[in-house]
Amino acid sequence: MEIQFTLNKKQVTAEVGPDTVLLGVLRDLGCKSVKCGCETTNCGLCTVWIDGKSRLSCSVLAASVGGHEITTLEGVEEEAAEFGRFLAAEGGEQCGFCSPGFIMNVLAMKRELEDPDLEEIKEYLAGNLCRCTGYMSQLRAIQKYMAAQKEKDGKEALA
Template identity: 60%
Template sequence: MQIQILLNEKKVTAQIAPDMLLIDFLREQGCNSVKRGCDTSNCGLCTVFVDDKPVLSCSLLAARADGHRVITLEGLQEEAEGFGAYIADEGAEQCGFCNPGLMMNGIAMFRENPDPTDEEIKEYLAGNLCRCSGYEGQLRGIRAYINYKKSQAEGGKI
């Protein structure tokens, strides 16, 4: 079957098998930030935006994305660059395997709630599995990034 997707702001038309998962389609298109971690929709590594909503690409048939806008971390480099630096500064990236999914969900959270509490951050990111950290570094990095964004909005004062 043929599908057409706006992938990272570029129109992509492809022939796919009807049972192809979106994660496999995206990786075939060179979107290597989309990771396979669990195949059970429990780890968050495969998170992408479909029409600006975070979606687990391992749980969605590529055919269901036909006619939709799909954004991966490759399509959010400018937005993700600053956020990623704060995660790295806190040593939260360790192996880095979970970072793309964490960053996608973090960006979705910032868009929905630019000033979440620590509890809201934990709740929003609960679906992101990291096998090497205790999540405290990620929480510190997210909090530091939020504080930076607030200081920028207030004219650079911290």
């Protein structure tokens, strides 16, 4: 069946089967940031936004996204690069394999939670697995990024 949806602000059409998962369709459309790490919805590598909400593309049937808006890391490159600088400064980028899904969730968290504490951050990101690290460098990067964003938003409100 043919479906149409918005991918990173562009209208796209894809031919999908009834059991085709969104992950494969997105990769076929060139979104290589969307990765398969577990096929069991446990790692977060395939995180995308569907209508602005984080979802695991390995668990979403492609046929269900017709008419919806899908955002991948390719669609938020500037914002992702800004957080990436914080991640690199704290040594939290490690091998980078898990980074796209992780970054998508951090950016979603920034939109959804106002001034989250460490426990809220941990809970929000509980579904993102990193095989390289103990997470502390990533948590420091998130806290510094969130603080910088809050300061930036405050300055913009005053302007």
